[in-house]
Amino acid sequence: MNKQFHTKLKEDTKPFHDLLESQTLPKKLYTLSITKEEYIKYLEIFLMIHICIEDEIVKFPQWESFGIDARRYLRKELLKQDLSLLGVNDVSSHTQQLKIDDFETALGYLYVLTGSTMGGMVLSKKVSEVFANTPYENANLYFNAFGVDTQKMFMEFMRTLEMYASSLSEDKKNNIIKGAKECYIFVKEGLENG
Numbered sequence: 222m223n224k225q226f227h228t229k230l231k232e233d234t235k236p237f238h239d240l241l242e243s244q245t246l247p248k249k250l251y252t253l254s255i256t257k258e259e260y261i262k263y264l265e266i267f268l269m270i271h272i273c274i275e276d277e278i279v280k281f282p283q284w285e286s287f288g289i290d291a292r293r294y295l296r297k298e299l300l301k302q303d304l305s306l307l308g309v310n311d312v313s314s315h316t317q318q319l320k321i322d323d324f325e326t327a328l329g330y331l332y333v334l335t336g337s338t339m340g341g342m343v344l345s346k347k348v349s350e351v352f353a354n355t356p357y358e359n360a361n362l363y364f365n366a367f368g369v370d371t372q373k374m375f376m377e378f379m380r381t382l383e384m385y386a387s388s389l390s391e392d393k394k395n396n397i398i399k400g401a402k403e404c405y406i407f408v409k410e411g412l413e414n415g
């Protein structure tokens with residue numbers, strides 16, 4: 222039997238994922254050693270990342286035939302709300318140059334952003350823990366993502382992606398994987414240059 226596309230996508234991109242987990246700010250959050258200022262920096266970096274990627278993703282007309290409304294998966298507003306809870310209201314409009322050329326590459330990017338809600342379920346608890354009994358303990362909306370529907374939303378996306386991929390040529394399938402790798406690199410560079 223052919224390997225599920227999701228299995229291949231996850232396996233091929235695992236080294237990129239693991240590299241992110243060891244970046245300074247994610248590691249500090251995971252180990253509960255992050256300060257309020259560092260957490261603000263983390264959210265500002267991810268806001269820049271989400272703005273760049275989400276603005277590109279929504280441009281594709283193919284979403285309608287793909288079968289999900291990509292706008293339901295966007296999370297830049299949650300980052301702004303967390304920053305506001307932390308007292309940061311004048312969010313910087315600084316963005317990196319990013320151009321996503323085709324729909325399959327965009328699917329790879331959205332896979333990474335949506336998949337990150339899986340680790341987010343762990344990280345959201347870390348935020349409540351590290352800022353327990355401070356006004357910031359609920360500034361975890363970004364990691365909480367879609368609340369009780371978080372896993373369901375990711376599974377819905379993956380089911381739709383699996384179906385879509387089954388009709389694609391190998392080249393186009395590889396473009397999805399390439400998009401996911403590019404996205405991981407974009408996030409890593411964002412964290413490094415923050």
Ligand code: HEM
Binds near residue numbers: 230
């Ligand atoms: C300290 C930081 C992080 C931790 C501890 C973490 C942890 C996790 C965990 C536990 C899973 C679920 C694995 C599974 O069910 O097999 C996961 C999945 C995932 N994470 Fe992370 N993660 C982190 C950061 C990130 C970041 C920054 C991104 C990208 C922006 C990301 C992207 C993903 C993706 C795409 C998946 C889904 C993989 C799949 O099932 O296909 N993660 N992560």
